[in-house]
Amino acid sequence: MTLRRVISGLVCGVALLTAQGEVRYKSPDDLVLSADGKRLFVVCSGSDEVLVVDTATRAVTGQAHVGKMPRGIALSPDGSRLYVANSWSDNVSEVDAATMRVLRTLPAGFEPTGVTVDAAHHSLYVANRLSDDISLVDLSAEGPSAEIERISGGRGASYATASPDGKRIYVSGIYPQPGKFRTAPVTEITQIDADTHLVMKRLNVSNAAGVFHMAFSRDGRLGIAGELRPKNLIPLAHVEHGWVFGNSVALFGEDIGDTVVQMPLDQMDVFPSQPFGVAIAPDGKRAYVSTSGSNEVLILDLAKLVAAARSPLVARMANDLSAASAYVTAHVAVGNNPRGIQLSPDGALLYVANRLDDTISIIDTAHAVVTGSIALGADLPLTAERRGERLFYSSAYAYGHQFGCATCHLDSTFDGLNWDLEPDGFGKDIVDNRMLEDIKDTAPYKWNGGNPDLQTECGPRTEKYFFRSQGFRGDALEDLVKYIQSIPLRPNRYNLPDGEKTTSQERGEGIFNRTAKKDGTPIPDLQQCFVCHSGPHYQSADSVNVGTGKPSDRSPMIDIPELNNVVNSAPYLHDGSARSLEEIWTVYNPQDKHGVTSDLTKDDLNDLIEYLKTL
């Protein structure tokens, strides 16, 4: 055994178990390669670290502990520094790429997810998923003032990429922009001028809810992003034109023109689910797309793809299941939940981060085959939760293998959409997509409270109304439920570090807990906020009529939802008709059924909302 192998084994053996004795997987999310192709840096959201892989020996040779839940990574062009977006620590770790020592921690916004380096201006751009903005960080500065600006991004700003010449920065959003009820979603790619730090363009990706990684051709004239096109405005039973989701790529840049062109990856009988990572070959002949729900990498013929995108018929092509056969040339099976992908400098090899395998697949691009796999950690036993997580992210169970739980619950959260789920007619029983954080003890489930437990919700109900195919049963169902029950609550960004409350939050708490109106009139129990929204999750097992039901709903009785991190999950109400927390009361509570709010001033309502943000 060589010394390198020994070190690799030691590195891999670290942090297998948490202090609580839980198995801790690496869960590689993204990766970057040194310019010489010799070292692969892999960011692992499960173990809060960056690993170094020697591409020659295919062994792990180093690591650095970074912040919590790191998801994005970038390498400075000179190869000396790594920047890691720590999504739960709200900062970026700067790591010496040679020694893997963390040099300093840089500030960012809420849930930084992607990062890219602007070497010419010695700065960083950090995509902040929960604050919907982009931190501009001055690498010459220290401390909080290093974050010199927050640039308004698209909703769920998550992935950042610089154009090859470094002059433009692109940031994609994973959630649709706020819009009117029951209108087609639009997701934004924000284009920033690196010289001026100004937003040059906001590329609207229409009918899209979720744009993920982006890549550029070497000349910078073509950009490609993985994207999801939901069909949430029509009942899910309508299978024609791509059924529930259109798994697609968005094309933009000079080669395409002024607009974003969306090209399907789906074919009549093959649905490459959840396109996520993208890479373009150095010679510009092929593009690669990881499909994190189908456990594959697609290979696209770029010339044919661009030709199709320039076709006069392109406007009709986004939902055309016959289009992709012209440019999708291969499907390469890889590991579980492939995420970030990275080409070697010569384009001969493609590295794929398999998040739920703790491995890196190596694809020989010339032959479109996997030639090797790199284990990032020891061969850990699969826990029920891990098996369940694989099921959650897999699209193997739905009809046509088109989508899975994670297609709507992006990264185990939500998608910002309301859905017409059941085949009961157009526009009936519209439901908002609910968050899944810390829901173990929040039964019953479903907006009408019809599912007494997660086994019902995720088993027969999902099978019948979502997948329309044999779904999760037996041990698989139990594993899936265990995983969903283990999804933690994300850190709340509105609580003060010392646990204290702002005066506004304190006043809001008083309103939440009040039992009488301002004039002293008692408020009936069921109209007191804290009666229904009680306990650690601010919910209860009852269904009530709070006056928010619509004529198109079968019943006005609504399950009382949990309120933890409610600030993140707009739109609101059972059908997503309230665009903001304010609208719950300013628009949809005319009879004081959903809490007594008619005697509140605007100041009071703002205070209440400031309190709700802390839950």
Add this chain to the structure above:
Amino acid sequence: MRHATSSIVTARFAVFLLALSATAADLPRFRWDNFTTDNGLPNNRVYCVAVDGDRIWAGTDNGLALFENGQWKSFNVADGLTHRAVLSLALDKRSHDLWIGTMGGLNRYSAGRFDNFTQLTSGLPNDVVYGVSVYGDYVWVATAAGGGRLNTRTHQWNLYNERNTPMYEIWTYGVNAGPDKVYYAVWGGGVLEYDVKTERWKDYNDPDGENEIVLFKDQGLIHEITTSVSYSNGILWAATYFGVSRYDGRNWRNFLDQDSGLPSNFLNQVKTMDGTRTWFSTDKGLAYYDGTNWATYRAALDTHKPEMLVRDESGKVTRVTAETAPAHPYTFGVDFQGNDIWVATAKGVSHGIRITNGDSQK
């Protein structure tokens, strides 16, 4: 209606038809290019203008207009605005985002995208947004139901009204945010000052109370009905419907049409360039004060011919020959573009192109 004549020595100055005097030569002269609906403006009633480099924004009674590359482009409710009537504009000089106060909410225009903030969908205190100002990460609004501040990083709103400030009237009409102070013009309630460091509020009111006379001319704010505030280099200017006030932190100095070069005591806006050089948008013309001399730019109220009136330190008024004038004497506001000026008027937008010595006015 107040007539500040009883205690002030009123002087009516003869107007001399003279060639350009030495005093006038020191004051800026302009060739005025005027834009109306004939040129592509969506409406001739223009409430506000904002300059962003080579781009000019105008808020009109029927939409937002952008002058770029020699052409006007319009934005209205169908494009994403919350209301057609645009009352106020403020440019974030860092991001070049434009903040837009309307009769129906606040909007942000950012690289082609409109973001909406209304009293129903956000913490905005009221949908009638008379004034907006940006400094750092904060956007300040003056609304018909008090002031408000949006933290663009946390998305938190703070409201300022009679409950937490000395504001006894909540009809706020203008706001100007600076690095150390934020000022509100409270219509019928004087001026409100926010100290950024101490986070404390202080109000400034007319020492004559609501009497429609000036008993103590330079002992405080000229009138309670304030419409606009402008703050620079430690100097506050406050415009009212009954004159204008200047405050340097210790002393007040007030100006009326009777004893200054103001063409009218009815002011819609005051905007200072540096605390001294200051512009006044009135119902009878656009005025400028350089700390000593005054100038008024307008079409004469009687003949409607272009004129520039200059009033020197001695009070002598000179009419300087002018070939052009702003589109209408009723002016709402200005913004600066280098040496040029853009003016919102009741009949279009005017571009004042600075004339330097030797230039023709044509």
